[in-house]
Amino acid sequence: MSNSAHDLAQRLGRQAEAVCRHYLSAGRREGGYWLVGDVRNVAGRSMFVRLKDTAKGPAGKWTDAATGEHGDLLDVIRESCGLVDFKDVVDEARLFLSLPHPEPEPDRPRSREPSAPTGSPEASRRLFAMSQSISQTLVETYLRNRGITALHGTGSLRFHPRCYYRPDEDSPTETWPAMIASVTDLGGHLTGAHRTWLDPDGFTEATLGKAPIDTPRRAMGDLLGHAVRFGVAGGVMAAGEGIETMLSLRCVLPTMPMVAALSAAHLSAILFPDTLRRLYIARDDDPAGDGAMATLINRAQEAGVEAIVVSPRLGDFNEDLRLLGIDALRAASRVQIAAQDVARFMELAA
16 A cells, blocks of 8 residues: 555545544534534534545545634544654554444435435435425424514525434434525525424523424535525625524614525635625624634635624624614614615615
8 A cells, every 4th residue: 555645645535434433533424524623623513524525625625614724634643643743644544544444324215215315415405395384383483482573585494394303323213393494505506404403392591492402403415615595695795604693683684685604614614606795794702703704704805805794792693682682783783884785785674
């Protein structure tokens, strides 16, 4: 076996998921990516490792959206093991490659139709297609209980009454009602889906209406660069992390196109429409949000797009809406956006 870095990286890439499970054990698989806090195996979600070859690049390539770091699986081995000399990295990689590794667990068909790989864009499309409008469903109740009453143009959201949920690979499958959100590319093609499992017993301050399970939110499919979209972006667009966050801001900016990237890592990597000239970054008040904001500002500047940060008074805009009220949210937003956009996008909420 060749010791060249390129050869080793390719061989590791063919076992990318096994490499991640071994060296980045603090993370977990979501769709076609392994998500973890950083290359040193800290828990979190800002670093994503591609698990399969795609048009965007080979398996094993990774990016840390919070820091801008990127590399291949040799870098993962070096950093997670604390190695310094390249010879030691090569020896560790060769040792790993010489060990037997189980194949990833095959996806289980969910119906008699030809099965789509779990977590794939095709599985996402099927899930969204079998869901229904949110009108007069638990999804509408969930959003209204969180103070969100501007539900116009929410065709990207649907309701599934019995959406599958499995706590981990060794647990039986459960079913819960869920809000299903379509993740689309700039052309409007569905590439993934996001599930928010809901509590059928209703809203409590402890859960805010989400199901009482370990991970009530999960995404699937091809997410990188894409988002849940509300309205069609032209020259102006707002972008943030959560669906509820962006729908809350939309209550006071009802005609501004908005996207929810679903996490800080994916927010920093959203693709810009060619028509975009001004981007409002709806920041979450936490370290991950700050990292995504900084990366997104740099990317916008490089693309010739004006970036304006809009910050909540509390943790996020849904907290502001629920705890401070819509008038306070409107007043705080008004002074943070450009004057011409106040007239253009706030007129229906004034």
